[in-house]
Amino acid sequence: xxxxxxxxxxxxxxxFCAFLYFDMSFMIWVLLGPMAxxxxxxxxxSDFQKGLLLAIPPxxxxxxxxxxxxxxxxxxxxxxxxxxxxxxxxxxxxxxxFANSYGMLLVVGFLLGFAGASFAVALPLASRWYPPRYQGFxxxxxxxxxxxxxxxxLVVPLLLVSxxxxxxxxLALIPLTLTFIxxxxxxxxxxxxxxxxxxxxxxxxxxxSHTWLxxxxxxxxxxxxxGFCMFLNGYFEKQFEVSAKxxxxxxxxxxxxxxxxxxxxxxxxxxxxxxxxxLYIFSGLALCMVLLxxxxxxxxxxxxxxxxxxxxxxxxxxxxxxxxxxxxxxEIGVLTGVVGAAGGFGGFLLNILLGSFKHWSGSFALGFVxxxxxxxxxxxxxxxxRSQRIIEAKEKKISSDLATESTAITTTEPQPA
Numbered sequence: 001x002x003x004x005x006x007x008x009x010x011x012x013x014x015x016f017c018a019f020l021y022f023d024m025s026f027m028i029w030v031l032l033g034p035m036a037x038x039x040x041x042x043x044x045x046s047d048f049q050k051g052l053l054l055a056i057p058p059x060x061x062x063x064x065x066x067x068x069x070x071x072x073x074x075x076x077x078x079x080x081x082x083x084x085x086x087x088x089x090x091x092x093x094x095x096x097x098f099a100n101s102y103g104m105l106l107v108v109g110f111l112l113g114f115a116g117a118s119f120a121v122a123l124p125l126a127s128r129w130y131p132p133r134y135q136g137f138x139x140x141x142x143x144x145x146x147x148x149x150x151x152x153x154l155v156v157p158l159l160l161v162s163x164x165x166x167x168x169x170x171l172a173l174i175p176l177t178l179t180f181i182x183x184x185x186x187x188x189x190x191x192x193x194x195x196x197x198x199x200x201x202x203x204x205x206x207x208x209s210h211t212w213l214x215x216x217x218x219x220x221x222x223x224x225x226x227g228f229c230m231f232l233n234g235y236f237e238k239q240f241e242v243s244a245k246x247x248x249x250x251x252x253x254x255x256x257x258x259x260x261x262x263x264x265x266x267x268x269x270x271x272x273x274x275x276x277x278x279l280y281i282f283s284g285l286a287l288c289m290v291l292l293x294x295x296x297x298x299x300x301x302x303x304x305x306x307x308x309x310x311x312x313x314x315x316x317x318x319x320x321x322x323x324x325x326x327x328x329x330x331e332i333g334v335l336t337g338v339v340g341a342a343g344g345f346g347g348f349l350l351n352i353l354l355g356s357f358k359h360w361s362g363s364f365a366l367g368f369v370x371x372x373x374x375x376x377x378x379x380x381x382x383x384x385x386r387s388q389r390i391i392e393a394k395e396k397k398i399s400s401d402l403a404t405e406s407t408a409i410t411t412t413e414p415q416p417a
Contacts, residue, residue, distance in 0.1 A: 009131055010126075010130040013186040014186070015126050015129065015138060015142060017125070017183050018077075018122040018123070018125045018142040018145070018187075019126075019141060021081055021084075021085070021121070021145070021179060022142060022148070023144075023145035023146075023147055024145075024179040025084070025088065025115040025116065025118035025122075026116070026146045026147075027172070028115040028148075028152075028176065029115040029116040029148075029149075029226075030057065030226065030229045031152055031156060031169070032230065033054060033152070033153065033229060033230035033234070034152055034153050034156035034233045034244075034248060035165045036230075036234035036237075037234050042165075043101075043105070047355055047358045048355050048359040049102065051351050051352055051354060051356060051358070051359070052351075052352070053102075053105060053106065053109060054231060054351045054355070055227075055230075055347070055348040056110050057116060058226055058227065058345070058347030059110065059344065059348040060114075060344075061112075061113035061115070061116020061117050061340075061347075062341040062347075063113065063344075064114055064117035065117040065120040065336075065337045065338075065340040065341040066338065067117065067337075068080055068117040068118070069334050069340065069341075070202065070334055070337060071083065072124045072336075073124075073194070077121050077122075077124045077187075078125065078183075080120075080121045081125065081183055081187065082180070082183070084114055084115075085183070086180075087114040088115045088176060089176065090114070091107075091114065091115075091169075092169045092172050092176070093169075094108050095108040095166065096169040097166075099169075113344070119143075120336045122145060123139055123142055123336045123340075124336055125190075126138050126142035127139055127142075128193065129190045132326065133270070134270075135270075135325045137266050139318070140263030140264070140321075140322075144259055144260065144262050146259050146262065146314075147255075147256065147259035147260065150252045150259055153233060153252045153255055155248075156248070157244040160244060205328070205331055205334055205335065208328075210328075211338060214320060214323065214324055214327075214335070214339045215339055215341075216378060216381070217320050218317070218320050219342045219346035219374075220346060220374055220375050221281070221313050221316030221317045221319075221320055222340070222346060223344070223345065223348075223349060224285065224313045224346065224350060224371065225258050225317060227348075227350030228255075228306070228309075228313070228350070229255055231350070231351055232247075232250070233248060235364070236250050239302075239364075242299075250299075250303055254307050255310060257307050257308075257310045258310035258311055259314060260314070262314040262317050264315055265277065265281075265318030265319045265322075266319065266322045269318065270322060275323070275385050275386050277315070278320065278382045279379060279382040279383055279386055281316040282316070282378040283376075283379045284308070284312045285309060285372070286372045286373070286376035286379060288309035288372070289372025289375060291305045292306065292309065293364075293368040296365060317343075353367040353370055354367035355367075
């Protein structure tokens with residue numbers, strides 16, 4: 001792929017704004033994760049209560065994406081992004097001034113889902129500017145905004161000591177305001193916006209088998225990424241008795257790998273096909289989850305396995321969304337909402353699994369293995385899709401056009417399996 005061809009194909013300022021909005025939003029979305037140990041001490045939380053608290057923001061993001069996804073179709077992505085950022089102010093103010101009970105923390109956590117729902121706006125904003133042959137790379141760049149999670153895991157533990165957890169919510173209003181101003185000035189909707197969909201259009205998408213397939217895949221890849229982003233600070237502190245500062249560094253090392261490799265997943269999926277990439281990725285994730293349960297006594301081995309797992313989660317996110325616009329080129333707004341909601345639910349599921357198994361058995365091992373089984377199921381599905389060459393015809397067309405660097409591409413939409 002020629003860089004100059006990519007730069008000329010779309011609108012770079014809008015792609016940057018999609019990345020920036022995504023990046024800032026994800027930083028805010030996972031704020032509770034690095035605060036976990038302090039919140040547990042202040043509110044005397046059990047392992048299950050802690051797991052529920054960390055699971056609520058992914059659940060909020062999951063449900064609210066079903067709102068912002070259609071909103072991106074009706075209002076266009078730029079206006080939907082403005083609405084999303086204004087709504088994100090609400091949980092930050094509540095956390096800063098009014099979070100004085102566990103119940104209020106749950107409310108704040110759920111409303112932080114407005115930040116997590118940015119996914120349903122940022123990806124259509126970027127995607128609609130680029131032709132199919134650049135979808136994987138463009139969406140990978142926009143999706144690399146999940147690197148905001150790394151900023152949160154690195155900076156929040158350092159600020160906890162000096163300003164306290166309540167004031168961190170207030171400080172988060174500063175990058176939100178700056179992002180809002182930049183987004184307002186430079187973001188621009190693509191001229192080829194699809195017509196707003198009716199309720200029946202959304203219903204028809206849910207009747208497609210590929211919709212549910214993509215939801216399952218993203219439940220594991222994105223759910224695993226955001227779930228571990230919320231979980232790892234507290235895990236390192238409690239399991240290995242390291243300081244909050246060291247836990248933040250270790251978590252950031254793991255999280256950065258997943259953030260940076262998301263565009264790589266999209267890029268290689270453009271080249272070799274998303275189905276093949278996902279087969280390898282899910283196989284690797286299943287192995288990593290089992291290894292994670294076996295090396296829990298070694299900090300160095302745990303960090304190594306988590307670094308690999310988070311890398312695979314990141315590449316998997318890019319690979320899934322290389323396939324989505326190929327199968328649903330005209331419904332990318334609603335699909336990012338629906339599939340993104342499934343990804344947020346995966347983060348909720350992971351933290352509930354880990355918190356519940358720790359509460360009942362005293363160990364996180366069974367939670368890791370359970371998530372690994374889900375990844376293995378996805379690998380089996382991808383092997384079936386690969387052997388039956390489902391979706392593959394369109395991927396071959398894209399790969400062929402990439403090789404010749406053609407200026408346009410026409411695709412035919414395959415029928416659902």
